[in-house]
Amino acid sequence: MTRSRVAKARDEANEPSSQVVRFGPDKPLKLAAGLTLSPFQVAYQTYGSLNGDRSNAILICHALTGDQHVANPHPVTGKPGWWEALVGPGQVIDTDRFFVICANVIGSCLGSTGPASLNPETGEPYGLDLPVITVKDMVRAQVMLVDHLGIGRLFCVIGGSMGGMQVLEWAASFPERVLTAVPIATGARHTAQNIAFHEVGRQAVMADPDWNGGAYLKSGKHPGKGLAVARMAAHITYLSEPALHRKFGRNLQDRDQLTFGFDADFQIESYLRHQGITFVDRFDANSYLYLTRAMDYFDLAAEHDGHLTRAFTGTKTRFCVVSFTSDWLFPTEESRMVVHALNAAGASVSFVEIDTDRGHDAFLLDEPEFHAAVEGFLKSAARNAGISS
Amino acid sequence: MSVNNTQRVDLQVIADLIRPGARVLDVGSGDGALLELLEGHRKVDGRGLEISQRGVNECVARGLSVVQGDADRDLVFYPDRGFDYVVLSQTLQATHNPRAVLEELLRIGDRAIVSFPNFGHWRVRLSLLFKGRMPVTKDLPYSWYDTPNIHFCTIRDFVALCEEIGATVESAAALDANGQKIGLSMPWWFWNFFGQQAVFLLKR
Numbered sequence: 001m002t003r004s005r006v007a008k009a010r011d012e013a014n015e016p017s018s019q020v021v022r023f024g025p026d027k028p029l030k031l032a033a034g035l036t037l038s039p040f041q042v043a044y045q046t047y048g049s050l051n052g053d054r055s056n057a058i059l060i061c062h063a064l065t066g067d068q069h070v071a072n073p074h075p076v077t078g079k080p081g082w083w084e085a086l087v088g089p090g091q092v093i094d095t096d097r098f099f100v101i102c103a104n105v106i107g108s109c110l111g112s113t114g115p116a117s118l119n120p121e122t123g124e125p126y127g128l129d130l131p132v133i134t135v136k137d138m139v140r141a142q143v144m145l146v147d148h149l150g151i152g153r154l155f156c157v158i159g160g161s162m163g164g165m166q167v168l169e170w171a172a173s174f175p176e177r178v179l180t181a182v183p184i185a186t187g188a189r190h191t192a193q194n195i196a197f198h199e200v201g202r203q204a205v206m207a208d209p210d211w212n213g214g215a216y217l218k219s220g221k222h223p224g225k226g227l228a229v230a231r232m233a234a235h236i237t238y239l240s241e242p243a244l245h246r247k248f249g250r251n252l253q254d255r256d257q258l259t260f261g262f263d264a265d266f267q268i269e270s271y272l273r274h275q276g277i278t279f280v281d282r283f284d285a286n287s288y289l290y291l292t293r294a295m296d297y298f299d300l301a302a303e304h305d306g307h308l309t310r311a312f313t314g315t316k317t318r319f320c321v322v323s324f325t326s327d328w329l330f331p332t333e334e335s336r337m338v339v340h341a342l343n344a345a346g347a348s349v350s351f352v353e354i355d356t357d358r359g360h361d362a363f364l365l366d367e368p369e370f371h372a373a374v375e376g377f378l379k380s381a382a383r384n385a386g387i388s389s
Numbered sequence: 390m391s392v393n394n395t396q397r398v399d400l401q402v403i404a405d406l407i408r409p410g411a412r413v414l415d416v417g418s419g420d421g422a423l424l425e426l427l428e429g430h431r432k433v434d435g436r437g438l439e440i441s442q443r444g445v446n447e448c449v450a451r452g453l454s455v456v457q458g459d460a461d462r463d464l465v466f467y468p469d470r471g472f473d474y475v476v477l478s479q480t481l482q483a484t485h486n487p488r489a490v491l492e493e494l495l496r497i498g499d500r501a502i503v504s505f506p507n508f509g510h511w512r513v514r515l516s517l518l519f520k521g522r523m524p525v526t527k528d529l530p531y532s533w534y535d536t537p538n539i540h541f542c543t544i545r546d547f548v549a550l551c552e553e554i555g556a557t558v559e560s561a562a563a564l565d566a567n568g569q570k571i572g573l574s575m576p577w578w579f580w581n582f583f584g585q586q587a588v589f590l591l592k593r
Contacts, residue, residue: 320449339458340466343466345468346471349436350455350456373450376449376451
């Protein structure tokens with residue numbers, strides 16, 4: 001079972017079960033690293049249908065370990081889409097009203113070009129031969145997809161965490177193509193603490209002997225142990241101390257007393273191990289390195305001479321910024337920084353901080369107040385834009 | 390449209406001061422009643438700043454552009470002359486530093502509109518004079534120990550502050566309990582005695 005999932009995940013990297021647009025040598029992707037990626041491909045899912053004047057498209061940007069399978073069963077795990085709480089007919093992001101697009105980011109492993117994709121020059125997986133990818137590169141690839149779909153201006157770009165970084169990048173780099181932007185649980189930069197956690201994850205991956213200098217796909221290995229540790233450490237940062245305590249406390253796992261050994265005595269240990277194991281079946285270890293790096297490199301102010309306000313000068317885009325009280329990975333202060341910059345730029349901005357103890361991952365969960373805010377924002381913006389329900 | 394909230398009888402008077410189509414920042418926007426009134430009837434480009442999360446979430450769910458923030462702390466992030474009007478309705482008395490807030494309003498907006506409950510109203514005076522207790526009235530329903538209103542002032546006090554910071558009073562009105570303007574051409578002392586609320590249009 002496990003083996004077959006890994007194999008399936010590897011198939012998805014090159015021949016995804018999503019729609020794919022392939023950009024040939026005539027349409028290279030210019031990367032921030034100074035190189036170009038060509039040819040390359042973008043895998044994407046769509047929901048709902050585009051209206052006559054092509055004005056109802058919403059682009060969803062996924063997070064680090066997310067993918068384009070927003071509202072359909074995952075092709076590898078069979079689990080429901082990661083944002084089915086928000087996306088669907090009659091939902092907050094109403095697919096009866098909007099044409100919803102979600103693309104796998106460049107550097108990921110579910111069908112858009114990434115380190116697990118075959119390098120056409122060698123016929124082998126790229127591995128570490130893939131240039132380092134940035135959030136800006138991801139967005140540029142999405143722009144090419146949106147062009148390919150014949151959409152000039154997106155009604156909305158929305159996403160959480162790394163997805164929120166893409167939202168900010170879209171709004172800063174292509175303001176005329178973004179009517180509304182909803183960056184959630186994110187920031188305009190990755191903080192030192194966040195970089196630190198990512199570095200721990202990367203070191204865990206690279207310390208796995210099966211990682212093989214990044215060439216494990218060639219040698220048929222699978223650095224699952226290192227990647228699982230990376231996921232376990234990261235997963236803690238997605239939750240909060242009160243939520244962990246509420247859910248697990250010091251409860252023991254399938255036993256009445258401590259074993260005085262190093263088994264998973266506690267439920268939290270067992271839970272984290274499970275998170276680690278299930279993750280490595282579906283995710284490419286090198287992709288994890290590339291995408292964490294992309295987040296680390298993200299610093300929108302630095303792209304504008306250190307002034308975040310300049311990233312948004314003159315913008316006509318309407319923003320709705322969302323943060324969560326117990327998110328310590330992207331604390332409210334990071335969102336507030338974005339809001340202050342937007343205010344200073346004279347932008348139209350709403351900002352809600354949602355009270356929850358569920359930490360960073362709250363943006364993926366059923367949080368009624370969060371959903372009400374996004375729904376109200378989208379509805380009023382759709383009304384203003386003349387998008388009928 | 391009239392506002393049927395006795396505590397917000399000032400809203401219609403404020404709305405009448407605002408030019409249609411103007412850019413307006415509502416500081417302390419509460420549940421968004423004023424912004425909604427302005428956007429609906431004056432077609433303004435409205436933004437709000439509100440301290441309570443509940444108020445903000447309500448506003449955003451209603452489609453208003455409101456950010457969670459604190460007038461004492463967050464006004465500094467707004468650019469000079471970013472708005473035609475900055476409104477501070479029933480909020481001045483709840484700020485930590487009313488003078489600094491007022492100066493920020495006059496920096497951010499071409500005009501500032503400030504409304505506040507008048508602590509010089511005769512009921513307040515009588516209450517203090519005869520009962521010897523801090524007044525608790527329909528308009529000022531809090532006890533002294535749990536009130537958000539930490540900087541009450543009278544109409545005369547406010548006029549003095551305006552003079553001190555060099556703000557010009559372009560117009561002013563004292564309102565009765567129903568939001569009706571009282572004695573349009575009366576002297577300050579009269580307003581200060583009979584006005585429950587005051588609305589000022591300021592400029593610097």
